[in-house]
Amino acid sequence: MKVLKFGGSSLKDVASIKTVARIISSTKELRVVVFSAFAGVTDRLSNFLVECQRQGAEDRIRKFISQLKNEHLSLLEKSVPAKGERQTVYNLLTNSFNRLERFLYGVSYVEEISPRSRDLILSFGERFAVAIMSAALGRFGIRNRPFEADTIGMITDGDFGNATVILPVATKNLRRLFLPLLKSDVTPLVTGFFGCDSESRTTTFGRGGSDYSASVIAYALDARQLEIWKDVDGFLSVSPEIVQDRSQSRLSRRGTYAGKASRLLDVLSYDEAAELAYFGAEILHPRMVEPAMLKDIPIIIRNTFNPAKKGTAIIKKGYETKGVVKSIAYDQNIAVLKIHGAGVGYKLGALHDIVSHISKSGINIKSVITSQTCINLLLAKEDLDLAYQALHKAHIRVIEHLEKVKDIALIGIVGEGLVKTKGLAARVFGAVATAAVNVEMISAGASSVAYYFIIKEKGDALTRAIKAIHSEFFK
Numbered sequence: 001m002k003v004l005k006f007g008g009s010s011l012k013d014v015a016s017i018k019t020v021a022r023i024i025s026s027t028k029e030l031r032v033v034v035f036s037a038f039a040g041v042t043d044r045l046s047n048f049l050v051e052c053q054r055q056g057a058e059d060r061i062r063k064f065i066s067q068l069k070n071e072h073l074s075l076l077e078k079s080v081p082a083k084g085e086r087q088t089v090y091n092l093l094t095n096s097f098n099r100l101e102r103f104l105y106g107v108s109y110v111e112e113i114s115p116r117s118r119d120l121i122l123s124f125g126e127r128f129a130v131a132i133m134s135a136a137l138g139r140f141g142i143r144n145r146p147f148e149a150d151t152i153g154m155i156t157d158g159d160f161g162n163a164t165v166i167l168p169v170a171t172k173n174l175r176r177l178f179l180p181l182l183k184s185d186v187t188p189l190v191t192g193f194f195g196c197d198s199e200s201r202t203t204t205f206g207r208g209g210s211d212y213s214a215s216v217i218a219y220a221l222d223a224r225q226l227e228i229w230k231d232v233d234g235f236l237s238v239s240p241e242i243v244q245d246r247s248q249s250r251l252s253r254r255g256t257y258a259g260k261a262s263r264l265l266d267v268l269s270y271d272e273a274a275e276l277a278y279f280g281a282e283i284l285h286p287r288m289v290e291p292a293m294l295k296d297i298p299i300i301i302r303n304t305f306n307p308a309k310k311g312t313a314i315i316k317k318g319y320e321t322k323g324v325v326k327s328i329a330y331d332q333n334i335a336v337l338k339i340h341g342a343g344v345g346y347k348l349g350a351l352h353d354i355v356s357h358i359s360k361s362g363i364n365i366k367s368v369i370t371s372q373t374c375i376n377l378l379l380a381k382e383d384l385d386l387a388y389q390a391l392h393k394a395h396i397r398v399i400e401h402l403e404k405v406k407d408i409a410l411i412g413i414v415g416e417g418l419v420k421t422k423g424l425a426a427r428v429f430g431a432v433a434t435a436a437v438n439v440e441m442i443s444a445g446a447s448s449v450a451y452y453f454i455i456k457e458k459g460d461a462l463t464r465a466i467k468a469i470h471s472e473f474f475k
């Protein structure tokens with residue numbers, strides 16, 4: 001039994017819907033398929049949410065809904081020409097669009113959006129996609145049943161925007177629902193990106209969360225394999241942008257860089273893939289590796305538009321390459337909050353107080369680097385001010401002053417054997433120094449396959465540093 005997941009990059013028009021249908025129908029074993037929203041839809045919902053938090057947004061809401069609805073209906077009509085065959089899905093879609101429209105009015109009336117309503121509204125892209133895919137696959141003779149993941153017992157911890165599935169509970173529910181269907185050769189189609197808390201409130205797994213959904217389903221059903229279908233050949237981990245000498249301001253905020261521009265990584269260990277995803281490879285959701293890893297299920301990244309390619313396999317057993325370094329990832333969307341105070345690093349409970357105040361404001365701390373007199377919290381850029389205010393208001397005694405550090409970037413180096421290889425760090429930092437880039441902070445040893453450091457982002461420092469490391473290791 002396999003779980004297949006198709007992301008928005010594989011679902012962009014009628015032609016790609018057909019391509020996806022062909023891939024599914026040529027998968028001869030039993031399968032469950034997970035879909036994300038169609039390309040760009042979640043982004044549009046997310047952007048529109050900002051705009052509609054004002055009274056008097058009715059006109060804009062109507063326009064937004066009618067545009068989005070027309071686009072989806074046109075995809076449905078084109079992929080299922082016979083009216084009779086698409087009627088059920090048509091009704092389902094109309095219903096969903098009405099619901100979404102009402103929620104948006106609600107946001108505009110109260111002029112604010114709570115994490116709970118945000119999750120609910122963002123989840124609609126997946127609902128539309130699964131409905132349309134159900135009709136489209138039916139035409140290809142694939143017997144299927146669509147499911148919205150907040151009605152199937154995919155129970156989460158209720159952390160809106162960054163929920164985690166409670167695996168034992170979800171496993172029981174998903175098995176009960178899906179195993180009989182699979183037995184009678186019906187393919188369940190499931191919305192990715194969200195589940196629900198114990199009170200049936202929709203909770204998303206964070207952006208890109210459909211990968212995580214698929215991994216959870218693979219875990220629950222003891223899948224033989226989990227396939228993540230994208231529009232790249234695999235864990236390219238290449239930032240063609242850096243190779244192409246793009247100016248730094250035009251780089252994506254996060255990315256990876258490995259070897260030559262066209263280099264594809266055939267095999268990665270779970271640890272390597274998880275670290276790369278964590279550091280900035282936007283190719284995978286940062287927490288998606290975990291459920292599959294718990295049951296040793298191989299994750300294969302494949303290209304919808306180039307299915308002849310084998311892709312990247314992510315498996316348990318790591319291997320060390322000759323150069324040790326497999327990939328270089330970067331993240332420009334980071335900031336550091338420096339917490340100064342004599343002895344903050346060793347005073348009992350100081351770190352606990354700080355972390356709990358930050359967590360209470362819903363901010364995710366990416367990493368912590370401490371010394372005796374300073375605790376450095378690594379955060380996403382957009383969280384910096386909120387974290388600063390949270391601690392400022394908290395009046396924690398040991399804190400003498402807070403400092404925001406913005407213009408920085410993170411570089412992560414990943415490869416099995418990295419930490420234990422003698423002289424490797426010296427080569428990395430030697431290369432960075434030759435490029436005349438200053439290293440501000442280093443964290444090593446937390447994982448045996450990765451470390452990262454932070455540089456001052458000035459001019460094209462990030463590109464220079466990565467290129468220098470690259471030519472040191474991949475000459």
Ligand code: ASP
Nearest residue numbers: 036042193207208209210
């Ligand atoms: N549609 C969601 C997003 O864009 C989830 C996903 O794509 O995996 O973040």
Ligand code: MG
Nearest residue numbers: 007008036208
């Ligand atoms: Mg995605």
